[in-house]
Amino acid sequence: xxxxxxxxxxxxxxxxxxxxxxxxxxxxxxxxxxxxxxxxxxxxxxxxxxxxxxxxxxxxxxxxxxxxxxxxxxxxxxxxxxxxxxxxxxxxxxxxxxxxxxxxxxxxxxxxxxxxxxxxxxxxxxxxxxxxxxxxxxxxxxxxxxxxxxxxxxxxxxxxxxxxxxxxxx
Numbered sequence: 001x002x003x004x005x006x007x008x009x010x011x012x013x014x015x016x017x018x019x020x021x022x023x024x025x026x027x028x029x030x031x032x033x034x035x036x037x038x039x040x041x042x043x044x045x046x047x048x049x050x051x052x053x054x055x056x057x058x059x060x061x062x063x064x065x066x067x068x069x070x071x072x073x074x075x076x077x078x079x080x081x082x083x084x085x086x087x088x089x090x091x092x093x094x095x096x097x098x099x100x101x102x103x104x105x106x107x108x109x110x111x112x113x114x115x116x117x118x119x120x121x122x123x124x125x126x127x128x129x130x131x132x133x134x135x136x137x138x139x140x141x142x143x144x145x146x147x148x149x150x151x152x153x154x155x156x157x158x159x160x161x162x163x164x165x166x167x168x169x170x
Contacts, residue, residue: 002132011061012047020044027084032112042120045080049073049124066125070105073124077107086111088122130154 023041026033033041053069053076054061066073074090081088088109106123129135129152141149150156 010043010047012044015044015047024084027086027111030085030112032115035113038111038113038118038120042122045077045122046124049076052076053124065128065131067128069128070123070125074105074107077109077122077124081107081109128152130157 019037019040023033023037025031026037027041050061050064050066053066053073054064056072057064057069078088078090086109088107091106091108093104106121106126108119108121110117110119112118131152131154134152135154135158136151137155139149139151139155140147
């Protein structure tokens with residue numbers, strides 16, 4: 001998959017399941033996590049969700065765009081979080097922003113990190129908006145002076161960034 005940024009999907013080949021079990025226990029009991037624990041845990045959640053989505057479609061995780069899989073990803077993570085008593089909010093852009101935009105789903109989850117409640121956006125399918133073919137200027141569509149279609153988000157992130165390699169980690 002060619003993306004506007006040179007960022008690879010985060011792969012976790014050697015997941016330490018003992019660390020994950022410890023973190024899950026802390027989440028279940030509303031205990032505080034360290035910043036390194038939450039970083040590891042969120043990477044694990046995103047990676048495992050991407051593994052499930054790509055295997056469901058028979059695709060290689062490195063080359064899969066995850067187009068139109070956001071609802072499924074949201075559901076997978078929500079069910080997992082429910083088992084661990086992790087507070088989350090499902091978000092659907094057409095309901096949260098306006099029905100005039102492209103629909104997309106993700107979660108905002110609450111974690112106790114270093115004794116403070118912090119919110120994290122969790123969206124394993126976000127990389128679909130950085131495909132080179134959908135992030136070019138020729139994706140603008142104007143009818144009667146009204147923009148009815150725009151390029152994907154990657155186009156705007158690329159245009160608004162002096163150092164586009166560090167804008168986002170997917």
